[in-house]
Amino acid sequence: MNNLSIKQEIERRGRLFNAITYVDIAVGVTAGQLRELGIYSGAAGVWVNTELTRGIVSDNSGVAVSIMHTGKDYSDDFSEQGIHYDFPSTQRNGSHDKNEIQALKNCYEAKIPLFVISKSANKKLRDVHIGLIENFDSQYKKAYIKFVSLNVFNVNEPQLVRDTQAKYINKFDALVNKSQVTTSAKRQKRILAADHKPKKVLRYIEDYARNPDVVAEALYKANGICEACHQPAPFIKKSNGEPYLEVHHIIPLSEGGEDSLENVQAICPNCHRKMHFG
Known part of the structure; x- marks a missing residue:
């Protein structure tokens, strides 16, 4: 599994989605737009774009880019929160179904977001959600795809901190000391404005x-x-x-x-x- 390629692919998908909307759900997108951007193409339930995505997770298979939900051939359970997606089971020649299922699995294992395409109120147009596969069940041949926000495309790599553990503790202790000499009101103001999800860092530790x-x-x-x-x-x-x-x-x-x-x-x-x- 290539972590750099995974990061690049997630960023690429973010750019594709930003080409059709700047909110969490794209509404009323034409089939031509989806084909032109490479978000979806063809008649398959799972669009893989193998030529572009092979090698990101496996040298032998690609990563699912999108799924098409029509509600016609499968009993997919579609809601505002997500979709229970049935694995493809068709009469196509060759190993199309197997490859598409593997592409979904690759998407799940690498935690790469994919696009869930469904019909708009205008049946000629399509709506597009961003999804993350939270559960991949080979036994029951289903995957649960949870709808998520645009934030999923933010994949900045953790900062590498070249400090020993002792140096890190001393630096953090100094920051706490600096905070303690300010007023409680100023601290609370900074706390309210701060991101409550701490940034991840990769700490280089000598021991x-x-x-x-x-x-x-x-x-x-x-x-x-x-x-x-x-x-x-x-x-x-x-x-x-x-x-x-x-x-x-x-x-x-x-x-x-x-x-x-x-x-x-x-x-x-x-x-x-x-x-x-x-």
């Missing part, structure tokens, strides 16, 4: 391959008691039923400290945070 024996021995020696505040561990781990403590390097590895028993202590989460931020 150290620690010795698990050092961690295990340090925990064994602590026997469930924090070596800083000398209080019992705050809770029991689900994974192994042992008291939860964290093994802290007295001289950080990033500053040349050794990964040895002499340079670690098993401490509770509060004391660990205090060591780093207190």
Whole structure:
């Protein structure tokens, strides 16, 4: 699966849709427009455009570009929210049905939006929804396609942040400190104006391959008691039923400290945070 090609194909489909509308549903589109743009062509229920979409997900098959819902040959359950689409089952020669079903599956696996075309109030024209295949059921030979908004075409790649985890935490902590010196009213104003869905980033993290024996021995020696505040561990781990403590390097590895028993202590989460931020 080619992630770059998937991104490019989603962006291409966004441009096609913007050529017929700037809202979430295109109403009253002519068949000529759909053919000219490559949104749909031919008499098939599933339009693939194999020449253009082969290789995006598989070298052997294309990706569904659109489906045509007429309500005539299949019992597709069409609503304002989406469509339960029956797999094609025709008497055409060759492997047309099989290829179209595979193209739908490729669309589902790559999370590429497709166009759902239906009749307009004027029967000579067509309406076009944007859809995402949420369920692909090979057993019952159906796919559920949910209608979605134009936002689905926004596929900006996550930003690559070349920070160590410690640097990232320090930078974020500095931003929080900066926010804390402003007034609550200003913070709330910025919160209201902010995007409530955080931007994704790809974080490049440098880390150290620690010795698990050092961690295990340090925990064994602590026997469930924090070596800083000398209080019992705050809770029991689900994974192994042992008291939860964290093994802290007295001289950080990033500053040349050794990964040895002499340079670690098993401490509770509060004391660990205090060591780093207190």
